[in-house]
Amino acid sequence: MITKRSSRPLTLRDVSEASGVSEMTVSRVLRNRGDVSAATREKVLTAARTLGYVPNKIAGGLASQRVNLVAVVIPSLSNMVFPDVLGGVSSELDDTGLQPVVGVTHYSPSREDAVLYDMLSWRPSGVILAGLEHSQAARAMLENVGLPVVEIMDVDGEPIDTAVGISHRRAGSEMAEGILAAGYRRIGFIGTHMPEDHRARKRLAGFEDRLTEAGVTLAAREYYQGGSSLGKGRELTERILTREPDLDFLYFSNDMIGAGGLLWCLEKGYDIPGKLGLAGFNGVDLLDGLPMRLATTDARRVDIGRRAARIVSGKEARPESGVIALSPTIIPGDTIRKP
Amino acid sequence: MITKRSSRPLTLRDVSEASGVSEMTVSRVLRNRGDVSAATREKVLTAARTLGYVPNKIAGGLASQRVNLVAVVIPSLSNMVFPDVLGGVSSELDDTGLQPVVGVTHYSPSREDAVLYDMLSWRPSGVILAGLEHSQAARAMLENVGLPVVEIMDVDGEPIDTAVGISHRRAGSEMAEGILAAGYRRIGFIGTHMPEDHRARKRLAGFEDRLTEAGVTLAAREYYQGGSSLGKGRELTERILTREPDLDFLYFSNDMIGAGGLLWCLEKGYDIPGKLGLAGFNGVDLLDGLPMRLATTDARRVDIGRRAARIVSGKEARPESGVIALSPTIIPGDTIRKP
DNA sequence: CGAAATCATGTTACCGTTACCAACCTTTCA
DNA sequence: TGAAAGGTTGGTAACGGTAACATGATTTCG
Missing domain, CATH: 1.10.260.40 (lambda repressor-like DNA-binding domains)
Structure with missing residues (x-):
């Protein structure tokens, strides 16, 4: 050389x-x-x-008028969920000659517009983006771009082209079902206050709807801003249980704060899952190894990434309906009583 | 519209x-x-x-012969460390019109070559890549490409162009120093067995060298393959302590397994930090909120990303020496005795 | 054995934008 | 008032490849 x-x-x-x-x-x-x-x-x-x-x-x-790039637009890289999705996308793209290019929106619609515009200016072969809620401008761009567009994570809504994800309403509803079946009735919710996190919102809606059907009302809620961490989970758990000491269940909007809550409760000597049940969301396997396994819902992140990548790469045909709904799977763990 | x-x-x-x-x-x-x-x-x-x-x-x-892309080549996205670096890069690039494009090598030199080749074929404005160890082919590509090339994370070696990072030898050495100062003498090490993870290797070398200076020998080691998780940390901690019950300190190659080890020890009723001290590496803030704060070294990930981005964007001049060495900062936490 | 098929290579015309320079139109000011 | 200066616009030639077609050489086969 x-x-x-x-x-x-x-x-x-x-x-x-x-x-x-x-x-x-x-x-x-x-x-x-x-x-x-x-x-x-x-x-x-x-x-x-x-x-x-x-x-x-x-x-x-x-x-050649062809560019072997796939635009992947996601809200964040700072929690574990999107890196997992990316992993799925990337592994499936590996043998196709296509390369993912990642853009991060920080949950801001205007950043999403900007990132999309930027991505499209590279004339990629396909677009994968998180969520079904987009600005009018973004929808217009994507509707006319003439490329495979796959919206991921969520299927509760109308996709522009194709959607691959889970129903967060269903995930919430099924968790509520499991909690009710185990006999819990005084249920509290702890989650982020992020109007732009539509999936968390839908999950909670599905959760509450199922409770309502059973004649149960959410007994308390606690919201927080900013990132999720074990510490945040502790803090909010303490706050909600101080305010409403007779709660018998806490539903967390993600595993990280759920794990923080779990650690706090164990330290305080709560009888889990006997007197108090806990559940999170995501199915983050990094957390296996806590003193108890937190009940959670597997959000199928890697599968979602894979299927989306298969569609943009043409390995798999776009379904007639435009929607691929994967099943959110409840992982009971040790923090819900056996019914 | x-x-x-x-x-x-x-x-x-x-x-x-x-x-x-x-x-x-x-x-x-x-x-x-x-x-x-x-x-x-x-x-x-x-x-x-x-x-x-x-x-x-x-x-x-x-x-225009100009492309507003910065190639960022990293080994992995599946642990927290590289997303943090990316965050730093991305935030600093935000107002420059430059856009990061990420390539992942999975710690494989041949993948690194391929990813680099691919990235360079887009004629980016700069390259940021992890580590100082690269194949001959990669070095040749980068030496002649005529772009800013910033090697990040590590400064123990000869950079191609510029290096921004911490000395992992020093990080290991200083942690050894702190451990010795606190009076621990029967020290065990738990880490990944990855010949390609040069930084982990250098850290351990620095650690052992300092021990040797003090006339202390590493009393036990335990290696594992694959990803780090709390569960892995538990398993290895149990194994090493079963084999060598009289250890009084465990040095983990990252915070995740360290945290797993910490949880296991607490459950088993070990007197921490009295009879047994623990330390990890990275300074992952997601883990704040464990029952005790694990001693660790802040690897300055975000800063490293920022400085690297500042250099490729021209906000900051390349230093004469070609090396920007940040100080790894020890965070004592609660798992080392106060000297 | 000669026409057709196939292989191996070259020629030409773009792809959609920007750099560079020229041209024109105002404004400024001696 | 006329030349210089500056602002505004357009024409043309790249940029470094690839598609499509053309060409000449070689093989195939009735």
Whole structure:
């Protein structure tokens, strides 16, 4: 490998001259497309390697009108959930020549618009984005872009093109079902106050609806702002139980604060799940290993990422209905009484 | 916003025709570059919005020979550490017009080569990549690419261009120092068995060197494969303490397994930090809220991301030496005796 | 054995944008 | 008032590849 301190960046022309064939032939060799004799191929490859040539995808993309990028737009990277989704996307894209490009919106609709605009300006082959709620501008962009668009995580709503996710209403409802079946009746809820977290909102709605059907009302709620952590979970759990000491169940909007609550309750000597039951949401496996396994709902994050990637890559056909609803699976853990 | 179901994608020409000016002028308006009269600007902007035009960065990048992308190459997204770094990078890049593009290597050198090659083929404005150890091919690519290249996390070695990070040798050494100062002498180590995790290796080397200086030898080690979780931490802690019951300190290679170990020890009734001390590494704040605060070293992840981003964006000059060494900060927590 | 098929390579015309320079139109000011 | 200066706009030629077609060489096969 000659380390050529070149001022001018290398182009196909350089490789072409170095190997004595046309640029077109070099291009064919480097992309493994079309017929090229073994001898020529070898010459070209050697020349390319020697020079240290790296193809220019900007030029290639412009010429071919195809770009092997998939835009992935998600609200956050700071909790565990979206990295898991990304993992699913990435693993499924690995053998397709497609590459994910991630944009983060921080749960802000205007950032989402900006990020989408930016992503689309790269003319990707597909778009995967979290949620079904988007600004009018975003919907317009996506409806007319003429690409596979997969909205992930949530299926409670009308997709622009295709949706892959779980029904958060159902997840909430089924958890309520399980809690009621175990005989708990004085139920409290602890969650983030984020108007833009539509999935948390729908989960709570599904949860409360099921309670209402059973003639039960949520006995207390506690909201917090900002990120979720064990400490936040402790703090809110203490607060809600101080305010409403006779609660017999706490439903947390995610596993992290649920785990914090669990630790606090164990320290205080609460009888779990006997006198007090707990449940979270997500199914974060990092937390296996707490003194008790927190009841939770597996949100199918990796599967969602995989299926979405399969659809944008064309491995899997878009379903007629446009919706792929995975089943949120309740993991009972040790913090709900056996019914 | 007219939703034009166009077959042919929109180009500058469409906007130019719709607004009655040249493509060049439209381009100027859309980029805020050069002088354009207010009236023209308004006309163009209206036309662009009406049509729903999104600029084509592929074409723009080719023409201008500039691409507002920064390649970020990291080993993993599945633990907390790299998302934190990314957060730092992203926040610092926000106001620069530069956009991070992430590639994940899964700690595989050959994947790193492939990811780098792929990234460079997009002709980014800069490269940020984890670690100082790279294949010969990767080094060659990066040395000749003529871009800012920032290697992050680690400063124990020779950077290709610039390095921003902490000395893991020093981090290990200082933790050893603190442990010795607190009077612990029978010290065990628990870490991943990953030959490619050079930083963990250097940390341990620094740790052992300091112990050796003090005439102390590592009394036991336990290695594991695969991801870190609370459960893994428990399992390994149990194993090492069963094998070597008289250990008085456990040094974990990260906070997650450290926390698992801590939980296990607390359950078993170990006197912490009296009879047994514990320490991890990273300074993961998600874990604040455990029954005790685990001693750890803040690896300065967010700062590292920020400084790296500042350098590739030109906000901050590359230091003469090529190295920015941040100080790993020990957070004593509650699991080391006060000396 | 000659026409057709196939293989291996080259030629030409873009892809959609921006850099550069020229042209024109105002305004300024000696 | 006329030349210089500055603001505003447009024409043209890249940027570095790839698609599509053309060409010449070689093979296939009735």
